[in-house]
Amino acid sequence: MTSLLASLMSMKYKGRGNVREYIMKMYQIASKLKALKIELSEDLLVLMVLVSLPAHFNQFKVNYNCQREKWTLNELISHCVQGEERLKQDKTESAHLASASKDKGKKRKHENEAAKGLVQKKQHKEPTGCFFCGKTGHVKKECTKYHAWRAKKWLPELPKAK
Known part of the structure; x- marks a missing residue:
């Protein structure tokens, strides 16, 4: 009983698999507890599922909490x-592309040397x-x-004498 209850309370959806299977696992544990005469209400189970969902479901949770009606498990x-x-x-899936020029970094080295030269010129400019x-x-x-x-x-100009 305690291990089933502990596993139900500690379950977290990690985004692997689909959410339907995850909720069904939670429901199966709750039905095993019901067989052991520990009955959880459907409202409590719905709330436990919502609590165990990750942050990218936050908008979904807010929408549920703003509604007056409670949802069934289905x-x-x-x-x-x-x-x-x-x-x-x-x-959106995105890939960051990186391209290398043919001179393989020579331009960057040249730019760094030029920048150093400008700094040196500014410092030693007489x-x-x-x-x-x-x-x-x-x-x-x-x-x-x-x-x-x-x-x-x-200096203010003094009035001229006539």
């Missing part, structure tokens, strides 16, 4: 089979001159013309 089987068929149709006046020998922050322009721009 109705549950037919709805589960329909849901399983729908899931199989929705499930200033070529002032960005403000364009003359060499100093940079913008040291440029006297830049400082004069900035002071003129930011």
Whole structure:
């Protein structure tokens, strides 16, 4: 009795085989328990089946819980089979294709070297001159013309005397 009850309570549908056979196995265990004078109601058995279904049946479970009427075991089987068929149709099989070019990675190696070269050029780039006046020998922050322009721009003009 305890082993039958434990096996019924621990059953989980793993997606192998079809769901009808799985539910029928649960029903057979429940009928064996009934022969041992432990009777499970059909509503309880339906709920145990629903609980044991995997996550991809979650939408199906929600639909059942939203309805006012309770299903019989036969109705549950037919709805589960329909849901399983729908899931199989929705499930798209896909393959990820990988292609190799004829140069077998030479392009990638070249791209990596080019990227490293750009990084090195950026790191070792020395200033070529002032960005403000364009003359060499100093940079913008040291440029006297830049400082004069900035002071003129930011200082308010004083009213001219007549």
